Amino acid sequence: MRRLQSDRRHHIRFTLNGSAAHGEAEPRMLLTDFLRHQIGATGTHVGCEHGVCGACTVVVDGMITRACLMLAVQIDGSEVRTVEDLAPSRDRLGVLQSAFKRHHALQCGFCTAGILMSLDHFLRDHPAPDEGDIRDLLSGHLCRCTGYTPIVRAALDAARELAGSSTNEENTHA
Ligand code: FES
Numbered sequence: 001m002r003r004l005q006s007d008r009r010h011h012i013r014f015t016l017n018g019s020a021a022h023g024e025a026e027p028r029m030l031l032t033d034f035l036r037h038q039i040g041a042t043g044t045h046v047g048c049e050h051g052v053c054g055a056c057t058v059v060v061d062g063m064i065t066r067a068c069l070m071l072a073v074q075i076d077g078s079e080v081r082t083v084e085d086l087a088p089s090r091d092r093l094g095v096l097q098s099a100f101k102r103h104h105a106l107q108c109g110f111c112t113a114g115i116l117m118s119l120d121h122f123l124r125d126h127p128a129p130d131e132g133d134i135r136d137l138l139s140g141h142l143c144r145c146t147g148y149t150p151i152v153r154a155a156l157d158a159a160r161e162l163a164g165s166s167t168n169e170e171n172t173h174a
């Protein structure tokens, strides 16, 4: 039987966390499934699959994106960042991740990857957020375990640490 045009797999080339990557996807495959099952980037979680819970949040071409609302074919030629990009190495956590650990800002961890990606993206442009800013950002994420307060504390702590390290860098380079 002749294969329908819509069944054809597409070859997708993109940049994943700074490195060239590629894979095959059917036209209607979601970005979440592509990242997890084709690429092996399983840090991106899948919760509601309706753009509500935020568990699947990644950054595509500098924009915070719900990977469950995007088709894999749409990232052809794009730059994608996932939670795997946050740790400097396999045995070291990034600043935000360490703050989450210190403040017990995760329990089951299901929401955590998405929240970390949103926070990481936000703190790049907002180095001195207040609690209201962080709570506004978190309104796009559902967490059933923590009550959000430890996440807010961790985010504010990480923001201070990141601001301190960039000030130190400026002083060193001055
Ligand atoms: S799985 Fe994408 S927003 Fe819930």
Ligand code: FES
Pocket (backbone or CB within 6 Å): 105, 106, 107, 108, 109, 110, 111, 112, 142, 143, 144, 145, 146
């Ligand atoms: S830590 Fe369990 S849903 Fe957030």
